[in-house]
Amino acid sequence: xxxxxYFVAITAASMIVAFTAAGCKKTPIDPFPSSGAIAGWQKxxxxxxxxxxxxWQYIDGDADRYIKAGVVSAATSDYKYQDRFDATVxxxxxxxxxxxxxxxxxxxxxxxxxVQLADGGIVYEQSVAFRKGAYFVRVVAYQQAPGMQQALLExxxxxxxxxxxx
Amino acid sequence: MKSRREFLKQTAAGAMIFGSSAAxxxxxxxxxxxxxKEAAASKVVVARDPSLxxxxxxxxxxxxxxxxxxxxxxxxxxxxxxxxxxxxQRGSADGTIGLKTNGLGGRGISTHAVLIHAVSxxxxxxxxxPGNIIVWxxxxxxxxxxxxxISTDPNGVRCFGSxxxxxxxxxxxxxxxxxxxxxxxxRECAMVINLPILKDHSMAGLTFAMKNMYGVVExxxxxxxxxCNPGVADLNAMPAVRQKVRYTIGDALSSVYHGGPGFHPQxxxxxxxxxxxxxxxxxxxxxxxxxxxxRSEAGLPSLAAEGRAPHYIGTxxxxxxxxxxNDLKRIHLMEI
Numbered sequence: 183x184x185x186x187x188y189f190v191a192i193t194a195a196s197m198i199v200a201f202t203a204a205g206c207k208k209t210p211i212d213p214f215p216s217s218g219a220i221a222g223w224q225k226x227x228x229x230x231x232x233x234x235x236x237x238w239q240y241i242d243g244d245a246d247r248y249i250k251a252g253v254v255s256a257a258t259s260d261y262k263y264q265d266r267f268d269a270t271v272x273x274x275x276x277x278x279x280x281x282x283x284x285x286x287x288x289x290x291x292x293x294x295x296x297v298q299l300a301d302g303g304i305v306y307e308q309s310v311a312f313r314k315g316a317y318f319v320r321v322v323a324y325q326q327a328p329g330m331q332q333a334l335l336e337x338x339x340x341x342x343x344x345x346x347x348x
Numbered sequence: 349m350k351s352r353r354e355f356l357k358q359t360a361a362g363a364m365i366f367g368s369s370a371a372x373x374x375x376x377x378x379x380x381x382x383x384x385k386e387a388a389a390s391k392v393v394v395a396r397d398p399s400l401x402x403x404x405x406x407x408x409x410x411x412x413x414x415x416x417x418x419x420x421x422x423x424x425x426x427x428x429x430x431x432x433x434x435x436x437q438r439g440s441a442d443g444t445i446g447l448k449t450n451g452l453g454g455r456g457i458s459t460h461a462v463l464i465h466a467v468s469x470x471x472x473x474x475x476x477x478p479g480n481i482i483v484w485x486x487x488x489x490x491x492x493x494x495x496x497x498i499s500t501d502p503n504g505v506r507c508f509g510s511x512x513x514x515x516x517x518x519x520x521x522x523x524x525x526x527x528x529x530x531x532x533x534x535r536e537c538a539m540v541i542n543l544p545i546l547k548d549h550s551m552a553g554l555t556f557a558m559k560n561m562y563g564v565v566e567x568x569x570x571x572x573x574x575x576c577n578p579g580v581a582d583l584n585a586m587p588a589v590r591q592k593v594r595y596t597i598g599d600a601l602s603s604v605y606h607g608g609p610g611f612h613p614q615x616x617x618x619x620x621x622x623x624x625x626x627x628x629x630x631x632x633x634x635x636x637x638x639x640x641x642x643r644s645e646a647g648l649p650s651l652a653a654e655g656r657a658p659h660y661i662g663t664x665x666x667x668x669x670x671x672x673x674n675d676l677k678r679i680h681l682m683e684i
Binding site: 241242244245247268270291292306307308322324 | 551569
């Protein structure tokens with residue numbers, strides 16, 4: 183990609199969150215809690231948005247299974263918890279709830295614990311994933327730290343409340 | 349990180365232990381028949397340090413592990429000589445060495461900064477000017493994911509992505525692949541040292557030495573069909589890659605054995621290893637074995653059973669591509 187084209191894409195992505203509410207395509211959705219909205223969490227990056235056709239720029243070969251499951255777009259932001267650890271929130275808008283379920287099921291391994299979050303969620307030591315309607319959300323931390331799982335769940339819940347009910 | 353003085357002092361001591369060069373030559377003569385036998389094989393060194401497994405990886409230990417790996421690989425007796433041997437492969441003394449990292453998986457699973465800095469430091473101690481080293485990847489985001497800071501200062505080690513310098517206008521073709529190369533590869537680098545990170549890959553099965561070259565072209569997505577086969581092999585067969593990418597110093601300090609190429613911490617694994625070689629096919633063959641062993645230990649099916657065996661490795665070894673060997677009998681694996 184040419185430099186100018188790249189910067190246009192990133193700038194546009196950082197200025198708007200191109201998600202739309204299911205059934206109301208002109209309503210913009212910003213699923214990312216702002217700094218301080220969830221106790222202890224600071225948003226540390228601009229939101230980047232990728233259309234399905236450009237998803238490979240973000241997740242390379244992993245894009246294939248999202249595309250097969252009907253991804254429409256993905257948005258991502260970075261967070262920090264009390265200067266103790268970093269995390270990334272990825273929100274995937276799928277074309278229908280079945281797509282979100284498919285991705286969540288693929289994320290589930292025998293170590294996963296189920297968690298009551300929206301239409302279903304799973305939690306690991308360093309990550310939380312859930313689905314709500316046609317949205318699939320993953321929150322991942324990069325270092326291990328005491329109390330991490332609870333903090334991740336609180337951030338995930340903050341995202342969940344900002345997503346529309348399908 | 350070990351200082352230049354400490355490094356040089358240690359290597360000088362190493363020379364004294366091994367004795368005079370004449371004595372070393374005699375030893376070499378004695379060893380010649382077996383060396384000749386080994387010359388037909390592709391050497392791959394897997395150097396491990398189990399004590400590395402921690403969030404704060406020790407710089408000193410990574411440097412020591414790296415030195416052990418390159419000494420074993422090059423057959424040189426002293427680390428400094430090993431690094432001089434590697435640096436000399438770039439041709440001219442002013443040639444730039446590119447260190448191609450991999451930060452695509454994000455902060456959790458990218459080439460470790462501690463390894464990148466270690467390679468850069470050793471190259472400088474071997475006489476490569478800081479301005480003749482470029483650490484690079486697709487873009488700033490990938491480099492930041494490795495924990496690196498962007499710098500285009502020509503007096504220091506440079507670190508920037510193809511987003512800064514752009515891609516060639518000309519499209520190169522090799523069999524099915526049509527690509528436009530990063531100008532960092534084509535115009536800046538006399539030689540590239542490949543610094544990939546070992547990962548499971550949902551489409552290709554495995555990503556390590558050869559797959560990391562997807563980060564040197566403008567539209568890697570176009571090479572992903574059919575499990576990246578023959579895309580990976582075709583790309584690596586292109587002269588720009590084949591001629592310039594001389595060494596792989598593969599990061600297997602940590603890895604993901606499933607769910608890759610993205611970071612899924614539940615599948616994080618610490619092989620605590622550095623993999624060194626020149627035969628990219630042999631390296632990927634060894635890496636595939638490592639990954640399969642871990643998957644088996646974790647009770648997961650093999651990549652083949654999941655329908656995503658990395659067939660591109662075999663393609664890269666075929667007569668048309670001739671990039672190296674995937675025949676285990678022809679791979680001289682040194683595990684240290």
